[in-house]
Amino acid sequence: MSSRSQVYLLAVIFFALGIGLTLYKNQSLGFPLLPGQSEEVWTVESKVTFEATGDPITVSMILPQTGSNMTVLAESFSAPNYGFRVKEENGQRRAIWTQRSAQGPQTIYYKLDVVKNDEPSSLAPPSQQKPSSLTLTAAQESRAKDFLSKIKASSADNLSFSIEMVNQLKTSKESNNRSVNSEFKKKSVSELSLILLEMEGIPSRLVRGVSLEDGRRKQKAVDLIEIYNEGQWIIINPKNGLEGTPDDVFVWQRGGVSLLDLEGGVKSKVRFSTIENDQPAKTVALDKSNIEQSAFIDFSIYSLPTESQSAFKRILLVPIGALVVVLLRIIVGLKTSGTFMPILIALAFIDTTPLTGLAIFLSIVSVGLWIRGYLSRMNLLLVARISAVVIIVIGLMGFMSVISYKLGMTQALTVTFFPMIILAWTIERMSIIWEEDGPKEVMMQGGGSLFVALLAYFAMTNPVIEHITFNFPEMLLVILSITLVIGQYNGYRLTELYRFRDLAKGQKG
Amino acid sequence: MLFVKPSLLKERGIIGMNRRNVDYIARYNDRKLYPIVDNKLITKEYAKKHNIAVPELINSIQYQFEIKQLEKILTGIDKFVVKPAQGAGGKGILVITDRKGDIFYKPSGKEVTFDDIKRHISNILSGLHSLGGKTDVAMFEKLVDFDPVFEPYSYEGVPDVRMIVFQGYPIMAMLRCSTHESDGKANLHQGAVGVGIDIKTGRSLFAVQDGRMIEKHPDTGSAFSELQVPHWEEILPLSAACYEMTGMGYLGCDIVIDKNLGALILEVNARPGLAIQIANDEGLLKRLKMVEEHAPKSTSPEERVKYSLEHFATD
Incomplete structure (x- = not known):
């Protein structure tokens, strides 16, 4: 089997498994697909x-x-x-x-x-009919037989017979007319029905x-x-003669x-x-x-302590972010600085809210770039330089928190949610790109990364997606299968349709 | 129109990044062969073994403490190139074309001191320019004395020929000329000019800058239609031999032409870019398919060149 068909086979298996388990949990175990149900x-x-x-x-x-x-x-x-x-x-x-x-x-x-x-x-079907325990007077018995034969004439099978009988008993009791009820005083409609059904030989x-x-x-x-008819028990409500279990x-x-x-x-x-x-x-x-x-639930994330569950809630969102990155890089063809840096930024946005997050990110990175520009003239070894940038980033974060807190802007306190190593690497990488490819490329890659981060953020905070990833971790298999299939995509990227636009007609001719 | 219908590109046999990665690089380039091309020191070693001409290595520096001896290393050397052995995309290359005492000059005429060069080497060693930030080696190469034929077509840099070699068959070529906009670099996405070259004759077909067709070099004003790559008959077998040297099925080799030494392999690339399609105004797919489906396998570089001359001429 070629590697391509293996991928598709695996993808189909994962997809079917993921969807199947999800549907099973939804249909059989009653886990809701949408939040808030x-x-x-x-x-x-x-x-x-x-x-x-x-x-x-x-x-x-x-x-x-x-x-x-x-x-x-x-x-x-x-x-x-x-x-x-x-x-x-x-x-x-x-x-x-x-x-x-x-x-x-x-x-x-x-x-x-x-x-x-x-x-x-x-x-379970009715057990063998027990010997009748009925003790009826002669008058009762003849009246009952009379009544039953009348009902029998106007019914087709056991079910219609029983319903008809219950209805008759109900109306005659209400109208208080001289019918079978008068011989069975103090018996409710249901009690009387059971006696009559037993006389008729219908299991009930x-x-x-x-x-x-x-x-x-x-x-x-x-x-x-409840009567037994054609292999199943059917409930009849003596109050209104309706069949089926009342809601x-x-x-x-x-x-x-x-x-x-x-x-x-x-x-x-x-x-x-x-x-x-x-x-x-x-x-x-x-x-x-x-x-x-259900063993399925017993061995699921729900069996973990609540604290680990909430950690997993966050972790299970990462595949969604990864899927966004995969789509935007392979199908759209956006450039980002660092493959998965946008996901980490998006995770930070969840805590900071995107607007504050963007403001914090941009200010730290631009100040960092400025300081990094000076560092690059000091002949530092790479590891030392990046460590210096990490320390500077931490200093900037602390400075920002204190200043904004004094100014009464508490939102900026969320700065601590940004992974500082990522910030430092972003600064380092951006400054190299700046030196070698110029500011245009920095804007392209930086903008691309932030755009992907924002999209990933919106995907990850979508209540429906959040609900599904946490409650149906089986969906990981579906995401995995989609990723596998996209990994085989050899068509054009959206940006290539722009890049090669002049080639379509041929410029020479 | 901003975007073009994918079917039109397909018709012209244009391949995109995804297709290149999935169908060619992943399929024909064995991962374990990558170090041969990713480390230029190893490339040089292999080239020597296979009798492939390369620019001469003057020296190399691997450890920070060796930087102190830079003055000694550079005694009597006025022209050289410093590059990271594992640099990617032409990053970290420092070209020195002249020297007066302790002052060196870049092609642009900008002065460079010993300290500047030392810092540059230190950066190279700590992995600033290498893939994944691995520690690296700085290598000193003899500056290519480039053929005067190219003088009208290049600004502050050495033009090089990029050849796509598929399963040993040279299938498409272009000449990359640096411009003022590209800051002396030969990367097309930085504003260098790409000139499509006819495989059969070595004559220019077509020139583009920033994806647009141009007639003349933006800085020197020379018309590209006059361009004829010298030593073309040498370039083809040289690039075809890179297949035996690296074992890679899909590669791009960069060739420079020295006034005295002729064609030299500058480096080999396992992930050659797709801009060559724009410079040739033609897609790669037809030629790739041709080789995949019809070309005879396991033949000598000379026979493959013959096949390429026959089948990949543009007329």
């Missing part, structure tokens, strides 16, 4: 209250299960004086609080932060959820029913297990309050991947 995080607080009777107390509450429509980012339990543990039972998590004896009203809090997850969670179960409404307090759990419900629990079991107390109640708050999408994504223990 936020996600709705719901804080749900469940409050369990009861009257203790003095006997040993055991409170057991079911906790949200996996397969819910929300991901739990954080949870906290608070019940002073109670022993606490979490128990797994048949795949269900239950929180257990215990105490030897207590009297009077008791309160236990369980608080959790949840965020919507969009992945459709595949749920109760789903308990919490209604998400900002600032809502003291609300009861919401009951939904504003946090599915807490599936199946008819009790929400709360209490021993040693009476008048138990579970009430929920919900608050919505917006959190940066990145924080949410990070929390989520912590919970899901």
